[in-house]
Structures are given as structure tokens and as C-alpha cells.
Amino acid sequence: MNLLYWLEPWEPSPTVVVCVLVAAVLFARGAPKARTTLRRQLSFWFGLVALYLALHTRLDYYFEHEFFMHRAQHLVLHHLGPFFIAWSYPGAALRAGIPFSWRQRFMRPALQTKPVRIVLDVLFQPVVAVVLFVGLIYFWLLSPIHFKAMLDWRLYRVMNWSMVIDGLMFWWLVLDPRPAPPARLAPGRRIMMVVAAIPPQIVLGALIFFTPRELYPIYSICGRAFTWISPIRDQQIGGLLLWIPGSMMSVFGALIALRHWMRLSGRERLRQERMRDDGRNKDAGVAPQRPLHAG
Template identity: 80%
Template structure:
């Protein structure tokens, strides 16, 4: 079996192909105009390819038949893939990849509609962002919900897409390198938001790991991909994947957000610093004007 065999989709999905091909084309078109660094390009392609691998390859069979493989899939969908895409900050390149006429006629009016702006304001609110990020993990891991989601292919796809979209929104919010505004959150709030997401992931991962009975019997009922792995060991590995790598991704995100905060502070680009500097500048200018006027007199 070669690499091409594993890249062949287990179940072909035109939705996945279109959803990943469109940003890939836009990024290729716009990266030249936006003049992105090699590191940012590499980060974007790594994240996009990671999403493709866990959504549209033969690995999907294992994701459906082993709990720890399912957790690995969601670790990539919710954390790793969106994290690297957001880390590349590809917004300028994606916009540049859209023809100017389309941007003026379709994209800009759509983003300025009250409904879209209201939805973004709600979803990007720090409390809502943390609640969604952690809440979706808890929701899809509720035993009854998980049982049905792994049986119904439509709900299974809704589960995967909800994790991917929420991951993109969350990490885009947290890893934004700009000051606020134009960023939605100040650098300090970005650090707090990602830190707030760590304890619930640790608690849920530890609960799954230490539970002495099988929480997700659907994998035993439908047949396991790895017959040599016991159900409890499978469950423990899945709990560890949520507990340690998932939490560590949030720690790394907090460190990057903190680095952006320190960089913006060193450059005097924080809003509080600008406010503090403006009165002093005005006072200094006023004093110079007063002294100049007095001298003329």
C-alpha cells in the first residue's frame, strides 16, 4: 500500500473538496499580492492539508471504528488544523485572491449586512467563544449523543464540520496579531480566553481516562479497527489525547497571544498606551504654542 492509497477518500465528499479547494485557490492567487513570508505560507498549507487528511482519506474508516482515533481526528479538526491556518493570518491573502469586482459586488456588501455583523459579534464574544469551543467538545462526547452521531452519517458530518468551523473561529480570534481595534479583542483578553479553555479540557480528559467502565460502546457494537486493543485501553488513550495534547495546544496558543501582547506593547500600539500618549503630546504641543506666543509678545 502506497501513500496514494491512503489519500484516496474512504467516502467521497464533494462538500469537503469544494470547501478546501476554494481557500487553496484563493490563497495561491492572493499570497503573491499580500507578500506572505515562507513561514506563514507553510503554516497555512500545513493546516489545510491536515484538515483534508482527517476529513477525506481512508483514515476516516479508523476514525469511525476506534475511539482514540476519533479523538485524534477531532484534535486535528478543532485544534491543530485551524491553529496553523489562523497562525498564518491568511485574511489579506484570501481577500487579495478574490477578484476586485467580486469583492466590491458580493463580499463587502455581505459582510456589512446587519445579520452577518450581529452573528459575528455574538460568536466572537469572548464568553461565547470559550463556551462554544469547550461546549462542543463536551456535547459531542456525551454518550447518547456520541452513539447517535457515529451511526448517522449526516450527524457525523455535522459533528466534524462544527468542530472544524468552531476551531477556525476560535483560533482566528485568539491568534490575531493586530491591536484592538481592528482586532475584536484586546491582547490581554485573547490570553485570558485561551487560558479559560484549558481547565475544562483537562477535567473531561481526566474523567474519560479514569472512568472504570466503557463510556462509548458504539465502537464495540460496530466492530473495532484494532482488535488487539481493549475497549478500556482505547478509551484511556482517547482521554489522554484530550487531556494532554488538547490542553497543550491551548497553552501554546496562550503563549503566542502573550507574545503578540508584548510585541504590541513594545511598539506602543496598545489602545491604552495611545490614549496615555495623546494627552501628553497635546499638552506638550500646547505648551510649545504658549511659549512661542509669549516670546512673540
């Protein structure tokens, strides 16, 4: 089996192909115009490729036939892929990739409509964002819901796309490097958001790991990809993936948000010191000094 075999989709989805291609084209067009750094470009492409591999390759067979592989898929869809895309701060590049006339005619009027603004304000409210981020994990891991989602291909795709969209919204809020405004949240609230999402993930992962009975029999019914792994061991590995790597991604997010907070706080202190110095110079009748590099 060569690489092309693994890249072949287990269940072809035009939606995945179109969405990934549109995002790739817009970012490739807009990155030079927005002067996106190499680090940010690599972060975006890594996240986008990770989402594609988790949604549209032969690996999807294993995601559907082994619980711990399913948890690995959702770790990529809800955490890893959206995290790296949001970390690249792609908003300016994606906007620049859209033709200016389209932005003026379609995007701006659509975003300024009252229903759209209300929906965005609700979804990006910190408490709602945290509840959705954690709640979707719990919802799709409820045994009856999970059973149906793994049997119905339409519900299965809704489950996967809900994780991707929610992950992008959550990490976009947390990893926004700008001050508020224009960012929706102040840096301190971003840290509180991501910290609040850690304990529920640990609790759920531990519950799955320590439960002595099989919670998700759908994998035994449909046939397991790895017959040498017992159902309980498969469940324990899946619980650990939610417990440790999932929580660690949130810790990394909190550290990046803390770094942004320190950077913005330092910038604000410098601005206030300059304003105080200019005020003293003005009171003393001294003209403010221009920087040496000023032309």
C-alpha cells in the same frame, strides 16, 4: 499499500473537496499580492493539508472504528489544523485572492447587512466563543449523542464540520496579531479566553481516562480497527489525547497571544514616548528631528 491507497477517501465528500480547493486557490492567488511571508504560507498549507487528511482519506475508516483515533481526528479538526491556519493570518491573502469586482458586488454588501453583523458579534463574543469551543467537545462526547453521530453519516459530518468551523473562529480570535481595533479583542482578553478553555478540557479528559467502564460501546458494536487494544485501553488513550495534547495546544495559543500583547504594548509605549518628545520639542521651539533614513 502505497501512499495513494491512504489518500483515497474512505467516504468521498464533494463538500470537503470544494471547500479545500476554494481555500487553496484563493490563498495561492492572494499570497503574493498580500506579501505573505514564507513562514505564514507554510503555516497555512500545513493547517489546510492537516484538515484534508483528517476529513477525506482512508484514515477516516480508523476514525470511525476506534475511539482514540476519533479523538486524534478531532484534535486535528478542532485544534491543530485551525490553529495553524489562524496562525498564518490568512485574511489579507484570502481577500486578495477574490476578484475585486466580486468583493465589491457580493462580499462587502453581505458582510454589512445587519443580520450578518449580529450573528458575527454574538459568535465572536469572548464568553460565547469559549463556551462554544469547550461545549462542542462535551456535546459530541455525550454517550447517547456520540452513539448516534457515529451511526448516522449525515450527523457524523455535521459533527466534524462543526469542530472545524468552531476551531477556526476560536483560534482566529485568539491568534489575531493586530491591536483592538481593528481586532475584535484586546490582547489581554485573548489570553483570558484561551486560558479559560484549558481546565474544562483537562477535566473531561481525566473523567474519560479514569472511568472504569466503557463509555462508548458503539466501537465494540461496529467492530474495532485494532482488535488487540481493549475497549478500556482505547478509551484511556482517547482521554489522554484530550487531556494532554488538547490542553497543550491551548497553552501554545496563550503563549502566542502573550507575545502579541508584549509586542503591541512595546509599540504603544514607543508611540507615546515619541508623542511626548515631540510635545517637549514643540514647547521648546525645536523642530522635531526626522529619521536618518527618511528621504
